[in-house]
Amino acid sequence: MHIINKYITEDLKFTIQTIKEMKLNSQNFYNNIKKRRSVRDFDRKNFDIEIINNALKAAGSAPNGANLQPWHFVIIKNNKIKRKIRIAAEKEEREFYKKKASIEWLKALKPLGTDPNKAFLENAPYLIAIFEKKFSLSDKEKIKNYYVRESVGIATGILISCLHFSGLAMLTHTPSPMTFLNKILKRPNNEKPFVLLVVGFPSKKAKIPKFAKQKKKLNDISTIF
Ligand SMILES: Cc1cc2nc3c(=O)[nH]c(=O)nc-3n(C[C@H](O)[C@H](O)[C@H](O)COP(=O)(O)O)c2cc1C
Numbered sequence: 584m585h586i587i588n589k590y591i592t593e594d595l596k597f598t599i600q601t602i603k604e605m606k607l608n609s610q611n612f613y614n615n616i617k618k619r620r621s622v623r624d625f626d627r628k629n630f631d632i633e634i635i636n637n638a639l640k641a642a643g644s645a646p647n648g649a650n651l652q653p654w655h656f657v658i659i660k661n662n663k664i665k666r667k668i669r670i671a672a673e674k675e676e677r678e679f680y681k682k683k684a685s686i687e688w689l690k691a692l693k694p695l696g697t698d699p700n701k702a703f704l705e706n707a708p709y710l711i712a713i714f715e716k717k718f719s720l721s722d723k724e725k726i727k728n729y730y731v732r733e734s735v736g737i738a739t740g741i742l743i744s745c746l747h748f749s750g751l752a753m754l755t756h757t758p759s760p761m762t763f764l765n766k767i768l769k770r771p772n773n774e775k776p777f778v779l780l781v782v783g784f785p786s787k788k789a790k791i792p793k794f795a796k797q798k799k800k801l802n803d804i805s806t807i808f
Contacts (some may be wrong), residue, residue, distance in 0.1 A: 611674035616744060620796070622752040623697070624789035625707035625781065632658070634749050635709060635782065642742035648730030651719065654738055654777075657768045659710040668779070671763035672756070676701060679759060694794035703754060707783035712764050712804060713739055725773075728785035735777050746782055752789075754781040 600608065639656050647653065659665055665685035680689070704710065715735040719726045728734075737753075746753055761776035 587741075599716065603639070606793045609803070615748060617798075619747040620752075620791045621754050622781075622785045622791070623703055623754055624786045625703045625752070625783040625784045627706055627708065628784050629708045630751070630783075632660070632709075634746070634751065635642065635711065637750065638742050638745035639711075641737040641745040642692050645738035646740050647734035648728060651726065651728045651741050653716040653719065653728035654730045654735050655714040655716060655770065655774055656742075657712040657714070657764075657770065659712065659768070660708065662705070665705050665710060667767050668710065668764070668773065669701055671777075672704055672758040673699055675760065677761070683759070695792050700754070703781050704756075704779075706786070707754075708780045709737075709782045711742070711780040711782060712768055712770075713742075713777045713780060714764075715777045716774050718773050720771070720773055739778055739780070741749075742780070751782055752785045755779075756781055764792055 633656055639658075642654075642656065643652065659668065672723055680699050684692075713735065715731050716728055717731055743753060743755070756779045758779070763780065764770065764776040764779065765774065766770070
């Protein structure tokens, strides 16, 4: 039994930590991640794309249905493309706030103070468009993917955590619908936009709604048997 455990551990390169280390590491991770807040006002300051690439590699290592890795990430740094995305997103957002959104939805959004103006889509140095792939295409063969939303959601969580850990601020933006992203970014029909991640540094005037800082307590989000 001991030998089997040792083999598995070596194969996984799994590091066994002491309980003290485990407690400290989990506490440190929480202390860091709890400082993440969605930012809607970005500075134009740039940064090395290697940080994005590392975060995307981390996202690409996520657990996923049958290891089919049903995602694609498009990095946008080109100003002309960012402008096209802003124009298309603001068009959808104007429709959303004026006509499409239910009164209930608008009420839920009110504390955030959001509106159809999406200047951050041009100001932030990078946008990352995340696409989910219901199926993959290889040599004209259609391969069905499984647990696509769950897999892409987990990968996006890892991406956000890595970028935050690297010292960057973000917004998970979801103008609805986002099909304009396929057209602007030349992505095929088997890909559906999942989230548009806005990445950079907060501007000096960036304000965080008080409401966003209120997180449910452990007892309210978990139970134990
Ligand atoms: C799937 C998803 C879509 C979101 N879409 C938008 C969006 O389109 N615009 C926006 O301003 N915030 C958007 N948000 C950000 C949420 O409003 C924000 O996460 C929430 O208010 C909690 O605040 P926090 O991220 O600072 O903790 C989105 C978040 C998620 C997870």
